[in-house]
Amino acid sequence: MARDSLAELHTEPFAAEREWTVEDIPVLTASVAVPRPVPAADRVSRRIHRYYQLQCRSYLRYCERWLLPQAEAAYREALAASAPLPCLRAELRYQVTYNQGGLWSLYTQSRETPVSGPSLLTRRGDTWDLNGGYPVELSAFFPPRSNWKKLLLTLAAEDILRQERAGVSQYREDWRRTLRRQFNAQNYYLTAEGLAFFFPMYAIAPAAEGIPTFTLPYGTNLLHLPEEVPGEMITPNQSR
Known part of the structure; x- marks a missing residue:
């Protein structure tokens, strides 16, 4: 077995929040919680740490590039109609579902809460081999x-x-x-x-x-x- 192989992976949440405004009025908020290995003292833990840090940054970029224009449009539409000003919400969370025998499995799930209609849920599953440090097919x-x-x-x-x-x-x-x-x-x-x-x-x-x-x-x-x-x-x- 490789020196860096792990039977389990210990993690804690890494959290980030962002708020976007139009004319100083909040129109979109985003909160993210992704896993962070502790301690990240081996190459497998560090690789997994980088992976979910990238996911965190990618999700916040998605919010800014795709959700913010929708939020601004909803804000201006409400302003023109003298309606209550909306604030869209987006969040990304994770749930560890398996952690033993050298396998670590979880899903991350985002929720977008629009001005009207049901929230949109998007889920992603990941299963990692803690010996090699790569996802398992x-x-x-x-x-x-x-x-x-x-x-x-x-x-x-x-x-x-x-x-x-x-x-x-x-x-x-x-x-x-x-x-x-x-x-x-x-x-x-x-x-x-x-x-x-x-x-x-x-x-x-x-x-x-x-x-x-x-x-x-x-x-x-x-x-x-x-x-x-x-x-x-x-x-x-x-x-x-």
């Missing part, structure tokens, strides 16, 4: 040449049918057609119960359902236990 959790994509899509379809029969969730009428098209192998993370994979908000369900998430339990249907993952990783120039 979803395919690494399944035997070579296994049809893991079909397995996951079948599981999602069965869960959707159960939820609709029980009346606990509602999906789009065309979810069967869009399920495969909207599947993204990068949209996954590990939990204590199994491998969780998800679909973007609005992709297969209305806004009320948020981000549809499904879980394949460990030890079933060819899924490797986390400790059995053979260490298949993407190289730096393939990183997401």
Whole structure:
């Protein structure tokens, strides 16, 4: 095992906030919390630290370049109509979902709260091999040449049918057609119960359902236990 390999990763939140104004009136606020390894004394921890610092900066740039013009337009529209002045809100948070056996998994999720309508949620999953310090491909959790994509899509379809029969969730009428098209192998993370994979908000369900998430339990249907993952990783120039 490499000298810098870790069994677990200890982190604390790194927080940042920004506020943008138009004519000295706040029109957009953004808050960010991303993981920061402590201590960042080895190369793997430092690499992960740089990765999420970049994500933090990228998200704030996104807010300034894309959300600020929308916020300014909403402000001027309200000003012209003598309506209450709006202030849009954006936030980025994270949740560590697995941290043992040399694997560290989490998701980051942003929320944009517009002037009207539901909040927009965007989720990203990351699973890191703490030995090499790179993200692990979803395919690494399944035997070579296994049809893991079909397995996951079948599981999602069965869960959707159960939820609709029980009346606990509602999906789009065309979810069967869009399920495969909207599947993204990068949209996954590990939990204590199994491998969780998800679909973007609005992709297969209305806004009320948020981000549809499904879980394949460990030890079933060819899924490797986390400790059995053979260490298949993407190289730096393939990183997401």
